[in-house]
Amino acid sequence: MRIFKKEAPPEVQEPQPSEMDRFRVAVREAGMPADVVETTLKEIDRIAKMPSGSAEHTIGVNYLDYLTHLPWNRTTEDCLDLKTARRILDDEHDGLPEIKSRVMEHLAVKILQSERRHNILVVDDEKITRRNLEHVLSRDGYRVNTAANGLEAIQRLNERAFDVVITDLKMEHADGMQVLDAAKRKNPHTEVIVITGYATVPAAVSAMRKGSHHFLAKPLKLDEIRSTVNSALQPKQTRLDHRGPVLCFVGPPGTGKTSLGQSIARSMQRRFVRISLAGMKDEAQLRGHRRSYVGALPGRIIQEIRRSETSNPVFMLDEMDKIGQEFKGDPAAVLLEVLDPQQNSHFMDHYLDLPFDLSKVMFIATANTVDAIPEALVDRLEVIELSGYSEKEKTRIALNHLIPRAIEENGLDRREIGFDTNAVARIIREYTREAGLRGLQRQIASLCRKIALEQVDRENGSYPVTVNKEMVVELLGPPRHTFEVKQAKDRVGVATGLAWTRTGGEIVFVEATKMRGTNQLILTGSLGTVMKESAQAAMSYIRSHADRFNIPDSFFEKHDVHIHIPAGAIPKDGTSAGVTIAVAVLSMITGRPCCREVAMTGELTLTGRILPVGGIKEKLLAAHRAGVRTVIIPAKNSIDLERMGEDMNTSLTIVPIEDLSDAIEKALAAVP
Structure with missing residues (x-):
């Protein structure tokens, strides 16, 4: 049949699906929300009626291609192993106990949420049905309570909260409709599934109007009841699991704010995305352009989400205190929606013109100071301050992290190269004057380059080198900084x-x-x-x-x-x-x-x-x-x-x- 289809004349071959048909299939497979699917299918029908050579058709096809390639429902699983996360953070960053503790707290909450058992109330006057449902749902990991009639169920609802209520319709004293009313009155988020052996269309319509999640007919099928319970609990799991914190690292340059965000992403096994806000003056750079001309693009946020191919990356907004402001709009105002956990689940990009859920993203902002950030934006951030490093901390970081990295980057990893502690202390005191580590890193790299030059120039080949404080002056030149306090005298005034x-x-x-x-x-x-x-x-x-x-x-x-x-x-x-x-x-x-x-x-x-x-x-x-x-x-x-x-x-x-x-x-x- 394959050979026949391949060699058959065109009039005999099966028709290939059109471009719009392929988009319809892609929309249904993209995992979009129901309202987005409906709007997108209408857009496909509208574009299908346009001439294929028109500019508007090209714009529409590019738009549909962008929509179908967005990670609407694709996420990466978080690494919920505290020991592994703590090891990664400790290996890559020295000190910073407050920030590491905050990341551990976030992972601990995720672990407890994943272990949370949902409460289900089963209401039925048939003992066998109650036992069967209790046995099946308990094996699936739910905490199940039972009630023999409607009055007992209403009493249980008044005593505690339930995530799902499965109730029979026809019962003595109080029927399923009364249980449904009591459950919704006590907690509107409680999902109610009505089951009955006398299923009628009017009864189902009445139950759905009162807020029932589903209406099932007896005899019950186990797969059907399981899938119905899962669909009822899905919104609750989304609300619990995906809302991420909005951290803001504030500190002097060179204190490791950006690299810390990368370590957090690695510790949670999430993708890492970074954009710089320094000098950004146009609001459209974040929110995108309207689809009114060829070449319109989404904003940087949606672009980076698409590149990451996941809807829950660690997203770093770098240099937030250096955002510009012009007549083209205030980019900081866009971040008010992006960084608000109550609003970013329906973020509207001008290009997409459809709500996109950013609540699964873990946002991390960095700044040198919060003074230049608008007050309303600071209110949405959890500010964590990174101070400078003391001399002992810099020495420890240099010996454990900076020097091994510099030796490897300069091709000295196969040679016997070492640094004396006194040499590192001299570099810190006399050749750098900073709160962070960038200057120290540059001086160490300069030393390694000079050693590499000597190793190559030496006729006898490589030789072991241990850098001491005398060699620091020999290779880097005279000290650039002095102790202005120690070397000065007491003066009047x-x-x-x-x-x-x-x-x-x-x-x-x-x-x-x-x-x-x-x-x-x-x-x-x-x-x-x-x-x-x-x-x-x-x-x-x-x-x-x-x-x-x-x-x-x-x-x-x-x-x-x-x-x-x-x-x-x-x-x-x-x-x-x-x-x-x-x-x-x-x-x-x-x-x-x-x-x-x-x-x-x-x-x-x-x-x-x-x-x-x-x-x-x-x-x-x-x-x-x-x-x-x-x-x-x-x-x-x-x-x-x-x-x-x-x-x-x-x-x-x-x-x-x-x-x-x-x-x-x-x-x-x-x-x-």
Whole structure:
């Protein structure tokens, strides 16, 4: 028959299905929701009537091809093994206990949901039917309760909740319709399946109108009752299992936000998708274009979902704080729908013009700071902060992860190459100055390249190399950074402050000097409005408490005070410099030198109280890198110390204060 069909003349051969018929088959096999199938089939009928050479027909065919290739119902199974997931996260990332704990919590919830047993109530006045249904459904893993009549069933419904109720129609005292009304009144999401030996069309119509899921006639078939129960429970399983969290990793550059998302995807055995939102100014890049012209495309979200070939990937929205805004629309407004678990189950892309379910996607956003993200969008995110790394953490990460990777990437994995711990510490201290790890990774890669060049140039072939701190200077050149705090002397009118920026914590020096004048306050150093107000508040507090600090009354009348913060090309703003400015001014007036190894942060009020500030961990890391020994922080920020590592708490002396007088005693030395 195959040979005959192949060699038969065209008039004898069977007609091949048309393009539209193939689309109809593809639509039914794509796993689309019922309403989407109905709309798509109508679109196919409309396109079939168009001339095949018209531009609108081409647009329609491309549209149907895109619809049928979307993963409407294709998902990957989550790896619900906590040990495997924890091992992957620990192998690829050092530390980060809060984030790893959050991923473990998500997997634990998935495990409990998968083990959840649904409650079913079987109501029938025939004992044999009750026992048979109880036996069959119990073997399928359901928790089954039975009731011999309608009144007993209504009493059970008032006592506890059931996912499915299977009830007979004709019973004494209360029939199946009354059980149906009681179940829907108690919980509208309870599915009711009506069974009866006297099935009639009016009874079935009446039951369906009252909200019955299905109407079955006796004698019951086991396969039929099982499939009906499964279809009744399907919406509940979808609501329970697929709604994913919306995590937002916030931290300085180079702290591993993007790679952490990849590790989460690997630990859950999901596909990983990433798009960068930096500089995105057109709303259509996320929501797509209307199908009004040739070349229209869906938005990036639907495009990446199609490329991943699954409807539940780990989807990373990178650089969320750098979204642009123009007359073409606000892309951040699109994310309000995408990231809302209550709305994204019916996400509308302009190109598709049909609802697509994004509730199965696990969204992860990254940003350097949440300040630039709209408040309504932040409300939809579960913000997890990634601080910078201490020196010990960087050393551990470099030895366990960065160095082995750099050795392999530079072709040295078959040669005896090693790094001394002191060499790594020297690279961290003298060749990098960052909160993250990118600079350290670049310096290690540079060392490996120089070693590779020596290995190739050497006439005797390869030789074992152990990089020590002397070789670091020989290969990388003179140190680029110094301990500006350790190597400086105590000075009058120069206080050490701590600041927080998008790139992590920073050391800030506040300088104050006096000159003859008429009580003017001069502020320089590219200060913002808030910092200028902090300086004015500090001066007002000092002038109002001149007697307390033994300052002559005529000092302010005959002198101008100049406050300067170096690095004037860099804009600076914030409230946390109030304490530092006040200490620098008091040092200048009283002649008591500021201890350079004492750094401070805190907001100062007109009454001398010290208010809490943000970024404490980042500021302490900056103090640790700069060689500070003592850090003065507001007393209300003491709760932030619980997040610090042991190496931070042991290397720094942290002094919580509530009043400016406490800071003066710690920061100012005695008059020489």
